[in-house]
Structures are given as structure tokens and as C-alpha cells.
Amino acid sequence: MSGPSASRSPIHFFDLEPHELDQLCADWSWPAYRAKQLRIWVYQQGVTDPQQMSNFSKADRQRLAEVFVFTGGRVDKHQDSSDGTQKLLISWPDGASAETVMIPDGDRRTACVSSQVxxxxxxAFCASGIGGVKGNLSAGQIVEQIYALQSRGAAGRADTAINRVVFMGMGEPMANYNNVLKAVRILHHQECFNLSARRITISTVGVPPKIRELADQAMPLNLALSLHAPDETLRRQLIPWAHHFQLNDILDACRYYFSRTGREITLEYILLREVNDRPEQACQLVRLCRTIRANVNLIYYNEVESLAFRRPRGEDVAQFQAILRDGGVNTHIRKSRGRDIDAACGQLRKKQQEQKDQQNPPPHSQPLPVLADAPVPAKQTT
Ligand code: SF4
Structure with a gap:
């Protein structure tokens, strides 16, 4: 294989796994330690300007500058929440854009990344789903989100290395499986981000064949299933994609995942007022949890402008959790973070797109998304 030359399109550095970078350097007849040095500059020193890589010769720095694009994304928006949460909207020259969030919690710095545009x-309750999917993010674009969050922190404070990653931003990770898995390998590699598999969580609405494939990777990643309803009927109303797979098949695949990795499944349950937060639904969820090794994350819904779903009442959430706990289910209520900065996933990108559309209306008017079978939340009584 011949090495890339300046006439080819640049290579996104973060698209390369270590063995691919090693091969590229070998193709240039560089000694093997060169690739290692390059990774130290980028991943340990946070340096992506080849001109600052002082242990490379001028000619080698020139080659790096010609061959690679290190950080191809531009941060279009940056929001800081009063609770320390940071949200970035990044866009790339190929037209892709993604939201990415850093959530601090004690010594935890969790990056919540997007896998698709x-x-x-x-x-039915989410801003990211409005308008459908525009495309997949490459592995490099996924990794770059974490790098961008980390670089921002590093500029201000020394203790801001990202130490957890959750694939819970825009997109369905299992629908972009190969790129997500490649990004995970880069995050996990000790010469890159060196993140333990146990600190990486893949969140999915449930694609049984892909859950099984992931189980066979011999990497004990955390798997989170976006359940959001204790029964198939309501689930299909809330999650249109759920029509593709039977809940029983999804749960079977989750059981397989546990048997292969030993990792308990996390069931994510976004509470929507008077839609899925009733005591009888908590009882149904207890019964479901008795069939699988799982814990439950209860999540307060962050309201989205233009959608009718509402945040649950605190007392209803407390009652829901109490029923689960009385039923022996390990349950946590996830704190709401960054409520002052369009915290719900997809909102920032949606607003930016709306602003662009106002300035440059699209040539054909787009029909509003129709969610014909979405449940209509009950009218507010208070
Ligand atoms: S909640 Fe997650 S899976 Fe559902 S539309 Fe939004 S981004 Fe997609």
C-alpha cells in the first residue's frame, strides 16, 4: 500500500486506530516510535498543531500538516450551564453537525456524545428525532467530540480530562455500529484515551442482532436500553422505531449481553407526566425487571419547545421510585443537568437549524413531522 500524498484528501487523524497509524508511518519508512510520539503529542499533550511537535524534523512536521486534518470540526456554539455542564455544537466541512455535552459530577467528567446527525x-418526546436522520458520524467525528470537550476544559483547568463516555446524544449508536465500535476502540486504547470499557456506555433503543454482536466483542462495555415504557403498546407509541423489534427479542438479547459480559443492563426510563409515570406502570416495570439482570435509571423529562410532553411532578417520580424499590429493583433518579442551556438532546442543533432556515428558507417547504400514533398527553390540570 502506498502512503498518502498531499494530492489526496487529508486523513482525519481521529479516524485512525493505533495499528492504522502505525501502518501509515511504516509506509513512510518512519521508525515505529514515530507513531507513538505522535499519539503522545495528541492524546497526552493535547497538541494538534504539527508545528509545535518539537521532536519531529521540519520535513516531518510538513508531512503531518499535509496529510492530516486533526480537528476538522468548528465549534459553532458553546453553552455553559450554571451547574458546570457544557454543551458544544460542532460542525464539519462535510455538512455534519453534532451536539456534545460534558457533565461534571465530583471527580467524574462524563462526555455525552452523538453518533449520528x-x-x-x-x-415522540425528543428534539433529535424531529427531521429524521441526516447521516452517520465517522469514528473520527465521534472521537473529536470528546477531544473538543477535553481541550476546552484543559484550557481553563488541569483536572478536566474526560473519564467517562456515554453514547446518549443524538442518534442510535447501533444504526452506526461500525463507526461507533471503532470510536470505542480508540477511546479504550491505552495510547489514546485509555478509558476502561466499564466507563463507556452504549445506549440503544434495542437492535437485537447488534446487541448480540456487541456482546461478542470481549469488551465489557455498559449497555443501556432506552425502555421508557413497561409494555410493548405504549413503547411503540413513544418510540416509533420500536415497531421493528419485539420487546421480548430485545430483552433476550440483553440477557445474552449479560451472560457474555457480566455487565448488568441499565434500563433508561424517561418519565413523562401522565404518560408513563403512573403507579400501575411502575408495578409493570417491577415485573419486567424480575426477568432480567438490570437496574433502572429514572430520568426527569426535559421539556422541548413545540412538543406537548411535560416534565413529571416530583411526588410522582418519588412514588414511582418507591414502588420499584419495594419491588426489589435497584433504581436511581438521574439528576437533571444543564436545564438552563437547552439540555435536552437535539435542542441546540434544532434551534441553530431553525435560525439558518429563517435566514435562508429551504427551497421546498418541509412538511411538519407527523407522529400520528404518538400518545396525546393529558391536559394540564394545575
Ligand atoms: S431519544 Fe435518543 S433514540 Fe430517541 S429520537 Fe432522541 S436521540 Fe433518537
Whole structure:
């Protein structure tokens, strides 16, 4: 294989796994330690300007500058929440854009990353699903989100290395499986981000063949299933994509995942007022949890402008959790973070797109997304 030359399109550095970078350097007849040095500059020193890589010769720095694009994304928006949460909207020259969030919690710095532009799943309560999916993010674009969050922190404070990653931003990770898995390998590699598999979570609405494939990777990643309803009927109303797979098949695949990795499944349950937060639904969820090794994350819904779903009442959430706990289910209520900065996933990108559309209306008017079978939340009584 001949090495890339300046006449080819640049290579996105973060698209390369270590063995691919090693091979590229070998193709240039560089000694093997060169690739290692390059990774130290980028991943340990946070340096992506080849001109600053002082242990490379001028000619080698020139080659790096010609061959690679290190950070191809531009941060279009940056929001800081009063609770320390940071949200970035990044766009790339190929037209892709993604939201990415850093959530601090004690010594935890969790990056919540996007895997696709938009989302094919179309959950009735989510801003990312409005408008469908525009495309997949490359592995490099996924890794670059974490790098961008980390670089921002590093500029201000020394203790801001990202130490957890959750694939819970825009997109369905299993619908972009190969790129997500490649990004995970880069995050996990000790000469890159060196993140333990146990600190990486893949969140999915449930694609049984892909859950099984992931189980066979011999990497004990955390798997989170976006359940959001204790029964098939309501689930299919809330998650249109759920029509593709039977809940029983999804749960079977999750059981297989546990048997292969030993990792308990996390069931994500976004509470929507008077839609899925009733005591009888908590009882149904207890019964479901008795069939699988799982814990439950209860999540307060962050309201989205233009959608009718509402945040649950605190007392209803407390009652829901109490029923689960009385039923022996390990349950946590996830704190709401960054409520002052368009915290719900997809909102920032949606607003930016709306602003662009106002300035440059699209040539054909787009029909509003129709969610014909979405449940209509009950009218507010208070
Ligand atoms: S909640 Fe997640 S899976 Fe559902 S539409 Fe939004 S991004 Fe997609």
C-alpha cells in the first residue's frame, strides 16, 4: 500500500486506530516510535498543531500538516450551564453537525456524545428525532467530540480530562455500529484515551442482532436500553422505531449481553407526566425487571419547545421510585443537568437549524413531522 500524498484528501487523524497509524508511518519508512510520539503529542499533550511537535524534523512536521486534518470540526456554539455542564455544537466541512455535552459530577467528567446527525428513531418526546436522520458520524467525528470537550476544559483547568463516555446524544449508536465500535476502540486504547470499557456506555433503543454482536466483542462495555415504557403498546407509541423489534427479542438479547459480559443492563426510563409515570406502570416495570439482570435509571423529562410532553411532578417520580424499590429493583433518579442551556438532546442543533432556515428558507417547504400514533398527553390540570 502506498502512503498518502498531499494530492489526496487529508486523513482525519481521529479516524485512525493505533495499528492504522502505525501502518501509515511504516509506509513512510518512519521508525515505529514515530507513531507513538505522535499519539503522545495528541492524546497526552493535547497538541494538534504539527508545528509545535518539537521532536519531529521540519520535513516531518510538513508531512503531518499535509496529510492530516486533526480537528476538522468548528465549534459553532458553546453553552455553559450554571451547574458546570457544557454543551458544544460542532460542525464539519462535510455538512455534519453534532451536539456534545460534558457533565461534571465530583471527580467524574462524563462526555455525552452523538453518533449520528439527527436520529432515525424519532422518539415522540425528543428534539433529535424531529427531521429524521441526516447521516452517520465517522469514528473520527465521534472521537473529536470528546477531544473538543477535553481541550476546552484543559484550557481553563488541569483536572478536566474526560473519564467517562456515554453514547446518549443524538442518534442510535447501533444504526452506526461500525463507526461507533471503532470510536470505542480508540477511546479504550491505552495510547489514546485509555478509558476502561466499564466507563463507556452504549445506549440503544434495542437492535437485537447488534446487541448480540456487541456482546461478542470481549469488551465489557455498559449497555443501556432506552425502555421508557413497561409494555410493548405504549413503547411503540413513544418510540416509533420500536415497531421493528419485539420487546421480548430485545430483552433476550440483553440477557445474552449479560451472560457474555457480566455487565448488568441499565434500563433508561424517561418519565413523562401522565404518560408513563403512573403507579400501575411502575408495578409493570417491577415485573419486567424480575426477568432480567438490570437496574433502572429514572430520568426527569426535559421539556422541548413545540412538543406537548411535560416534565413529571416530583411526588410522582418519588412514588414511582418507591414502588420499584419495594419491588426489589435497584433504581436511581438521574439528576437533571444543564436545564438552563437547552439540555435536552437535539435542542441546540434544532434551534441553530431553525435560525439558518429563517435566514435562508429551504427551497421546498418541509412538511411538519407527523407522529400520528404518538400518545396525546393529558391536559394540564394545575
Ligand atoms: S431519544 Fe435518543 S433514540 Fe430517541 S429520537 Fe432522541 S436521540 Fe433518537
Amino acid at each position: 439527527g436520529c432515525p428513531v424519532g422518539c
